[in-house]
Amino acid sequence: MFEFLLKRIATLLPTLVFVSMLIFGLQQLLPGDPAKILAGEEQDPSVIAHLREKLRLDEPLPLRYAYWVGGVLQGDLGESVRTQQPVLDLVLQKLPVTVELALLAFVIALVIGIPSGVVAAVGRGTWWDALANGFALWGISTPNFWLGILFILFFSVQLGWLPASGYVSPFEDLSANLAAMVMPAFVLGNAIAAVLMRHTRSAMLQVLSADYVRTARAKGLGERIVVLRHALRNALVPIITLGALELGTLLSGAVLTEQVFTIPGFGKLIVDSVFNRDYAVVQGVVLVTATTYIALNLLADLAYFAVNPRLRS
Amino acid sequence: MTAANSPWRRAGRRLLRRRGAMFGAAVVLVFVVLAVFAAWIAPDDPIATSWGAIRKAPSAEHWFGTDEIGRDVLSRVVWGTQASLLAGLVSVSISLLLGVPIGLAAGFLGGWIDALISRIVDAFLACPFLILAIALAAFLGPSLSNAMIAIGISATPIFVRLTRAQVINVKVEDYIEAARAVGNPPWRIALRHVLPNITAPLIVQSTLAIAGAVIAEASLSFLGLGQQPPAPSWGSMLNTAKNYVDNAPWMAVWPGLAIFLLVLAFNLLGDGLRDALDPKQT
Numbered sequence: 001m002f003e004f005l006l007k008r009i010a011t012l013l014p015t016l017v018f019v020s021m022l023i024f025g026l027q028q029l030l031p032g033d034p035a036k037i038l039a040g041e042e043q044d045p046s047v048i049a050h051l052r053e054k055l056r057l058d059e060p061l062p063l064r065y066a067y068w069v070g071g072v073l074q075g076d077l078g079e080s081v082r083t084q085q086p087v088l089d090l091v092l093q094k095l096p097v098t099v100e101l102a103l104l105a106f107v108i109a110l111v112i113g114i115p116s117g118v119v120a121a122v123g124r125g126t127w128w129d130a131l132a133n134g135f136a137l138w139g140i141s142t143p144n145f146w147l148g149i150l151f152i153l154f155f156s157v158q159l160g161w162l163p164a165s166g167y168v169s170p171f172e173d174l175s176a177n178l179a180a181m182v183m184p185a186f187v188l189g190n191a192i193a194a195v196l197m198r199h200t201r202s203a204m205l206q207v208l209s210a211d212y213v214r215t216a217r218a219k220g221l222g223e224r225i226v227v228l229r230h231a232l233r234n235a236l237v238p239i240i241t242l243g244a245l246e247l248g249t250l251l252s253g254a255v256l257t258e259q260v261f262t263i264p265g266f267g268k269l270i271v272d273s274v275f276n277r278d279y280a281v282v283q284g285v286v287l288v289t290a291t292t293y294i295a296l297n298l299l300a301d302l303a304y305f306a307v308n309p310r311l312r313s
Numbered sequence: 314m315t316a317a318n319s320p321w322r323r324a325g326r327r328l329l330r331r332r333g334a335m336f337g338a339a340v341v342l343v344f345v346v347l348a349v350f351a352a353w354i355a356p357d358d359p360i361a362t363s364w365g366a367i368r369k370a371p372s373a374e375h376w377f378g379t380d381e382i383g384r385d386v387l388s389r390v391v392w393g394t395q396a397s398l399l400a401g402l403v404s405v406s407i408s409l410l411l412g413v414p415i416g417l418a419a420g421f422l423g424g425w426i427d428a429l430i431s432r433i434v435d436a437f438l439a440c441p442f443l444i445l446a447i448a449l450a451a452f453l454g455p456s457l458s459n460a461m462i463a464i465g466i467s468a469t470p471i472f473v474r475l476t477r478a479q480v481i482n483v484k485v486e487d488y489i490e491a492a493r494a495v496g497n498p499p500w501r502i503a504l505r506h507v508l509p510n511i512t513a514p515l516i517v518q519s520t521l522a523i524a525g526a527v528i529a530e531a532s533l534s535f536l537g538l539g540q541q542p543p544a545p546s547w548g549s550m551l552n553t554a555k556n557y558v559d560n561a562p563w564m565a566v567w568p569g570l571a572i573f574l575l576v577l578a579f580n581l582l583g584d585g586l587r588d589a590l591d592p593k594q595t
Contacts, residue, residue, distance in 0.1 A: 018436030029452040141577035143528050145535050146569030149555050157559045164558075252443030256532055260555060270444070271536055274451040286448045290440045 008301055012294060019290045020072065023283050024065050030279070033057075038081055038279055047081075054079075077287065078280035080273075087284035090269060095288075097167060098266035101188060101257065102250050104181055108189035109196055109246075114232075114239070116193075117200020121208060122227055132197055139194020144253050148187045148260035155183060165262035184261045188253045192246045199242045203235035210234075237307055244300030251289050324513075327589040334585020340578035348394040357385035359392040360543040368561040378563035381553060389545040390567050396546040397575060400461050400530030400539070401523040407465025408472045408522060413508075413515065415469075416476025421484060421503045430473065437470040446529055450538040457530075457546070460539040464529045468522055475518055479511035486510075513590040520586055524579035531572050547572050 030037050035051040051057075056064050071078070077087035120132035156164035163180050170177040207213060208231050216230045217223075255267030262268070266285065273281035328334055347354055356376075363383030371378040377386035419430040437445070449463035483489065484507060492506045533539035534548025542549060547568040554565035 014432045015435040015439055018433050019439050022436050022440070023448075026448055026452045029449070137577065137580060141524070141573055141580050143531055143535075143551075143569065143572050143576070145532065145555075146551060146565070146572060149551060149558055149565045149569065152555075153558050153562050153565065157562075248441035252441040255443060255447065256535065259536060270447060274447065274536075274538065279452065282448055282451050286440060286444055289444050290436075293441060294439050 004305055005302065008298060012298065015294065016291070019294070020069055020287070021065065023287050023290070024068050026283060026286070027279065028061075037277065041277075051081075072287065077284035080278050080281050082276045082278050087281050090281060091266070091284055091288050094264065094266045094269045097264060098254050098258070100170070101181060101184055101254055101263065101265060104185035105188035105192065105250060105253075105257075108185055109192035112189070113193035113196025114200050117197040117239075118204055118227065118232060120197065120201045121204030124205065129201075132201065136194040136197045139191050139197075142190065143256075144187050144191060145256040145260050147190060148184065148257060151183045151187060152260070167263045167265075180261075180263075184257045184263060187260070188250065188257045191253065192243075192249055195246050195249070196239065196243055199239050200235065203238045204231060207231045207235045233307075237304060240300055240304050240307065244297050247296045247300075248293055251293060324589045328585055331585040331588065333581045334589070337578040337581030337583075337585065340574055341582060344394050344398060344575050344578070347391050348398045351392045351395060355385075355388035355391040357388040359384065359388045359545045361385075368557065368564075370561075371563055377567045378561065380550070380564050381557055381561070386550075386564060386567055389550060390547070390571050393545040393547045393550065393568060393571065394575075396457055396534070396540045396544070397527050397530060397572070400457065400464065401526045401575075401579070403461045404464035404468060404526040404530070405519050405522045407462065408468040409515070409519060411466070412469040412472025413476050416473040417480055417503050417507065419473065420477040420480025421499065421507065427477070431477070434470045434473050437467070438474075440467075442467050442525075443529060443532055446533060447536065447538060450533055455538045455541060457534075457540040457544075460530055460533045463533070464526050467529075468526065471522065472515070472518065475514060476511060479514055480507055483507050483510050517583055517587045517590060520579055520583035524576045524583065527572065527576050527579065 027034055034055065035048045035057055036043065038051050038055075039047045056067055059067070075088055077091070079086055080090060083090070116132045116135060120129045123129050152164045155162045162183055166180055168176040168180055208227075213226060213231055216226045221230075254265065255270060257263070258265045258267035259271055266289075270282060270285040273279075273285065361384065363379070366375070366379045366383040368381055369375055369379040369383075375385050375387065377390060380386055380389070415430055419427045440448075446460075446463040446467040449466060450460050453459040453463060480503075489502060489506055492502045497505075530539055531546070531548035531551070534546040535552045537549070537552065540546030540549055550568040551565060551572075554561070554568070557564055
């Protein structure tokens with residue numbers, strides 16, 4: 001396990017280096033003098049001079065990159081031009097909100113996606129299968145921000161059951177927090193549930209035709225035990241791997257969902273920063289997102305390793 | 314093998330038998346007609362405001378209602394088709410133009426070039442698609458053309474990876490070895506012998522990527538980073554509509570439905586193409 005982990009981390013290091021180059025390189029896309037653009041609309045000469053010195057714009061590009069990476073490694077992601085706060089502080093303030101949203105969405109996706117995939121595979125060709133496939137197609141084709149608006153229209157405006165926007169910390173009022181998060185989490189989880197359903201269905205179909213499943217049935221085991229203990233357990237291996245790829249969709253989707261429901265999370269931070277031309281924050285958010293995504297994929301690899309006995313041996 | 318029995322013709326016949334794919338193709342065709350003939354189909358000017366018709370519910374005069382400054386929603390949905398289809402096609406063309414040659418080089422040349430390209434692709438894939446597109450659009454500046462560039466660049470790694478994987482499978486085939494043995498230079502083998510044999514998965518991926526690009530364009534426009542007002546775009550229409558959801562819900566229904574239908578159509582067509590082009594099918 002330890003050796004596997006070390007090997008996996010070794011392959012991730014070059015990826016992280018290229019990610020940092022990519023994100024640093026974003027600044028080079030700005031037309032004209034980065035210091036003037038980063039200084040915002042006021043164009044305060046002292047701010048421009050400060051930025052020029054801070055970003056070391058008079059130094060050659062590779063050296064600037066090296067200084068930037070050095071700062072990042074020490075936790076210095078730069079400073080917000082608008083609020084003068086360190087980017088890392090801003091990110092850490094917003095991160096818990098997005099993590100809660102993403103976790104709830106992922107739980108909803110798992111609860112809907114895996115059982116519907118199992119039902120579709122077991123009842124292949126029946127109307128359950130058609131219904132689950134229809135749901136999957138709906139899930140991957142519906143823009144989540146539109147679904148969010150429709151939910152607000154139905155559950156908030158028409159029925160008045162749930163708040164249309166806003167966020168309450170779970171430490172302040174748990175029920176108010178859940179009321180505010182249930183719609184965004186469902187909206188965000190919907191597309192991932194659809195993809196998980198498709199993966200589960202195809203993995204289960206493969207496993208259900210395997211010899212050991214036929215043997216289990218021949219032994220006289222009940223269908224429920226065959227499906228849940230023998231088939232699903234083995235089908236989980238590809239589901240974990242393919243499901244991990246959806247974590248990116250989760251992080252991307254959070255940006256739009258937070259915008260629709262006015263949730264003060266990570267996604268709202270990047271959108272607000274874009275409009276405030278707070279490029280250091282945009283870079284910081286992309287860097288943290290990419291690193292989180294890489295870390296989550298590493299965790300998925302470890303889960304894959306844990307559930308696959310052939311890899312362990 | 315006769316022309317009537319070529320693999321492409323057989324795939325075409327299989328595609329015609331798939332009802333879902335045919336429905337998708339028909340819907341795409343309807344949207345293409347709407348985009349091309351928008352000037353004749355749309356009942357009103359999509360940017361003409363009418364202060365006497367603010368937020369009017371759907372009626373015989375305005376089938377889809379009007380928006381917050383009295384513009385005809387149907388006309389804006391019809392004209393918005395252009396931005397969405399253009400974004401889908403241009404973004405995927407950018408991804409293909411960049412991704413296929415890079416993937417060919419990686420898969421065909423191998424060695425350190427492959428290792429370098431693969432690591433760069435991994436880095437791009439580590440940044441979630443929409444987040445990267447938002448960052449690129451933010452640094453390039455908000456406009457439809459920059460949104461298309463951002464989406465195209467963000468989707469390129471998928472095409473690099475797919476092309477590379479297909480090339481690695483194909484390059485060990487006997488006919489490639491034969492082409493090499495008769496003295497063809499590597500670029501000629503790649504273009505004349507490898508590329509035609511990896512077209513099928515690229516067509517499937519392109520169709521599905523158009524669906525992704527349509528949603529991505531709508532997402533960027535929703536966030537204000539795509540098509541700029543007053544030009545019509547389904548995403549920006551939804552952005553405005555969310556502020557009037559309690560008193561003008563029709564503003565949100567139609568543009569969203571249009572995105573859903575177009576994306577669904579490309580997904581159905583892509584799924585159908587994948588099944589029809591699968592060589593394991595008889």
